[in-house]
Amino acid sequence: MDEKKKKPRMQTFHAEEMILKEGEESDSMYKILSGSVAVFNRYGEKEEHLIGIYSKGRCFGELNVFSNLPCIYTVVAYNDVLVMRVTTDSLEEFIVTNPRNVIDIMHNMAHTIRMMQMNIEFLIDDFSKKEDEDEKKREDVRKKIMQYTNPANYPLANLVQKNMRV
Numbered sequence: 260m261d262e263k264k265k266k267p268r269m270q271t272f273h274a275e276e277m278i279l280k281e282g283e284e285s286d287s288m289y290k291i292l293s294g295s296v297a298v299f300n301r302y303g304e305k306e307e308h309l310i311g312i313y314s315k316g317r318c319f320g321e322l323n324v325f326s327n328l329p330c331i332y333t334v335v336a337y338n339d340v341l342v343m344r345v346t347t348d349s350l351e352e353f354i355v356t357n358p359r360n361v362i363d364i365m366h367n368m369a370h371t372i373r374m375m376q377m378n379i380e381f382l383i384d385d386f387s388k389k390e391d392e393d394e395k396k397r398e399d400v401r402k403k404i405m406q407y408t409n410p411a412n413y414p415l416a417n418l419v420q421k422n423m424r425v
Contacts, residue, residue, distance in 0.1 A: 265348055265349050265351075265352050266349055266352055267343045267344060267345045267346075267349045267352060267353045268343070268344050268349075269292070269341060269342070269343055269344075270289075270341075270342055270343075270344045271339065271340070271341050271342075272296075272336040272339070272340050272342065273336060273339050274336050274337065274338045274339060275335060275336060276335065276336045277302075277333065277334070277335050277336075278296060278320075278334040278335065278336060278342070279319070279320050279323070279330045279332070279333060279334040280302075280330060280333050281299075281300065281301070281302060281329075281330050281331065281332050281333045282329050282330065283329055283330055284323075284327075284328075284329050284330075285320060285323045285329075285330055286323060286324065286327075286346050286347045286348075287320055287323060287324065287344050287345065287346050288318060288319065288320035288321040288323060288324045288344075288345050288350075288364075289318065289319055289320050289334075289342040289343065289344055289345070290316070290317070290318045290342060290343045290345065290353075290360065290363065291313060291314060291315050291316065291317050291318075291319075291340060291341075291342055292315065292341045292342060292343055293315055293340065293341045294314070294315075294336065294337070294338050294339050294340030294341060295312050295313060295314045295336075295337040295338055295340060296312070296313050296319065296334050296335065296336055296337055296340055297309060297311075297312055297334070297335050297336075297337045298310040298311050298312075298313060298319060298332050298333070298334050299332060299333045299334075299335065300331075300332055300333075302332075302333035302335065303333075310332060310374060311374075312337055316363060317363070317367060318360075318363050318364050318367040319332075319334055319367065320334065321364050321367060321368060322368070322371070324345065324346070324347050324350055327347075331371075
């Protein structure tokens with residue numbers, strides 16, 4: 260293997276430049292050396308959600324390196340940002356040269372898991388509220404149906420029925 264591929268490399272991105280795109284495959288993770296990035300779900304869509312702004316020392320994209328799955332979020336340079344790009348091939352060198360990087364990766368993965376858990380809780384709450392609203396609407400419809408099918412609510416209908424019996 261080419262020795263250059265085994266070494267992490269510095270890379271600069273300018274404000275608003277996309278670094279990772281949700282749903283696309285990538286073999287890279289990044290450690291921010293200076294500047295900041297914005298992390299989004301559904302970037303550019305109506306349901307766009309800002310996950311957070313990451314700054315110096317934070318890592319992102321680590322799931323790409325460890326899982327070989329598509330990116331779970333989009334990362335855009337918030338301002339000019341200098342990162343260390345680490346590929347699957349250069350991960351070992353990244354860790355060996357500074358074991359502290361493992362802690363940084365673990366902190367970021369824990370943060371990502373916590374954010375996902377919070378999003379799941381919000382979704383469950385939203386579904387529960389929706390179900391409660393739907394149940395209330397169903398109950399209102401039932402009451403109206405009962406109101407219209409109860410002859411006691413229509414005195415004229417009762418009068419007509421009484422006169423027809425006579």
